[in-house]
Amino acid sequence: MSRADTILECEDCVAPADAFALVSDETRLSILEALWRLDDPVRFSELRSEVGVRDSAQFNYHLNKLTDQFVRKVEASADGDGAASGTEPAGYELRTAGERIVQAILAGSFTEHPRREIAIDDPCTQCGSELAARYDDEVLAIDCPDCGHGHGEYPFPPGGLHDRSDAEILEAFDQRVRHLHCLAKDGVCPECSGRMNTTIERAGECCLGTSLRADHVCEQCNHQLCSAVGLGLLDHSAVVSFYGDHDVALSETPYWRLEWCVDDESVTVLEENPWTIRIDISENEETLRVTVDGDLSVVDTERV
The missing domain is CATH 1.10.10.10 (Winged helix-like DNA-binding domain superfamily/Winged helix DNA-binding domain)
Incomplete structure (x- = not known):
């Protein structure tokens, strides 16, 4: 139907x-x-x-x-x-x-069509060069001008630009990305609250700069989001506690600084049919290994 x-x-x-x-x-x-x-x-x-x-x-x-x-x-x-x-x-x-x-x-979704470029004083997770953001057609994209590695591009309404400095726009964008993808991973569409289904796909040519991605699609309104497989872990209690034990406030750390949120070098595919994937999150010589299934549900965590 x-x-x-x-x-x-x-x-x-x-x-x-x-x-x-x-x-x-x-x-x-x-x-x-x-x-x-x-x-x-x-x-x-x-x-x-x-x-x-x-x-x-x-x-x-x-x-x-x-x-x-x-x-x-x-x-x-x-x-x-x-x-x-x-x-x-x-x-x-x-x-x-x-x-x-x-x-x-x-x-501003019906009336505004702004464009904007923003310099970011954060290094690319691949080459270390400074990142840059560009805003067009209600999407804010972050990538590396030098090596071209994408750090995600996600919807951001024009009203989010109003009365904000570049730094404030980036902070608001970071919080919005967290909210959207954690909701989607939990099965709730951020647009209509319908049922959101998550699948894992081989990325191919993708703005994320990863070879593996999570696709979220709403059964009701067909709203779609995609992300690196680690992005949906930003609100998981084990991940938040792990960073807290290392005196890092995860909620105040932009997602694009976290390698496991923007690339898949820390991702290991254990099984593909059905999917079993491990994300290694490292901080101060300790690693949290998070194992997820095909809809990004956490099935195991281990500190090593």
């Missing part, structure tokens, strides 16, 4: 084309943005004033189009809270769908 068929199975759902048509009007987008700014719930009169529409009937028409799908009407309480006269409900507030629309606008 295709994803389109799955969408149409829901009898109570609004068709995607109709849902997007509801927010194609400038006044309706202004209503959603106003509800985002103001404290919930917002009275009709206050909301109309905030949006700046003088005609009450016209404003009511647009608000009604959004209500139930993107906006929720909050009725007055039985004790007469705010609307005892019955002239209007206690107010209006955003539903989750309305929040998603405003978040997408603020993220």
Whole structure:
């Protein structure tokens, strides 16, 4: 069954084309943005004033189009809270769908297409030269200008560039990459929360610069991510404890500084059918050996 068929199975759902048509009007987008700014719930009169529409009937028409799908009407309480006269409900507030629309606008995904280059004062894990980052088409990529080794390229909304220095952008990108891939490895799609499946593949020509990669694909929305096989271990308790024992705060160490997150020289394939893979994580002459299976579930850890 295709994803389109799955969408149409829901009898109570609004068709995607109709849902997007509801927010194609400038006044309706202004209503959603106003509800985002103001404290919930917002009275009709206050909301109309905030949006700046003088005609009450016209404003009511647009608000009604959004209500139930993107906006929720909050009725007055039985004790007469705010609307005892019955002239209007206690107010209006955003539903989750309305929040998603405003978040997408603020993220810049629909309206912004910036490009940016950032120098990174960190060495390439392969040759030791300084890394560089480039931003284009909502993707931030890190690689080595000298040897060409890739250190990953991952989605990053344009809003992440707003009011941030280069260093702050890199810090935010690092945290986002950790979040995305640890969620994906745990089977949760970071876009729609659907079921995410993980498989191991021979990389071939790949932006990661590795010969082996983990592919994460959502069954529901088909969102896809790929990574070096070690990247999903950044939140594993044994790995975090290992670095902590060596006085290294793993959460504050950019993933591109960690060889096991950006290349596969520390990766050993023990079996291929089914996959059994060992990642050797070394620090101060001690090594943590982490063994994972074909969906990156940890099956064993050992310090040597």
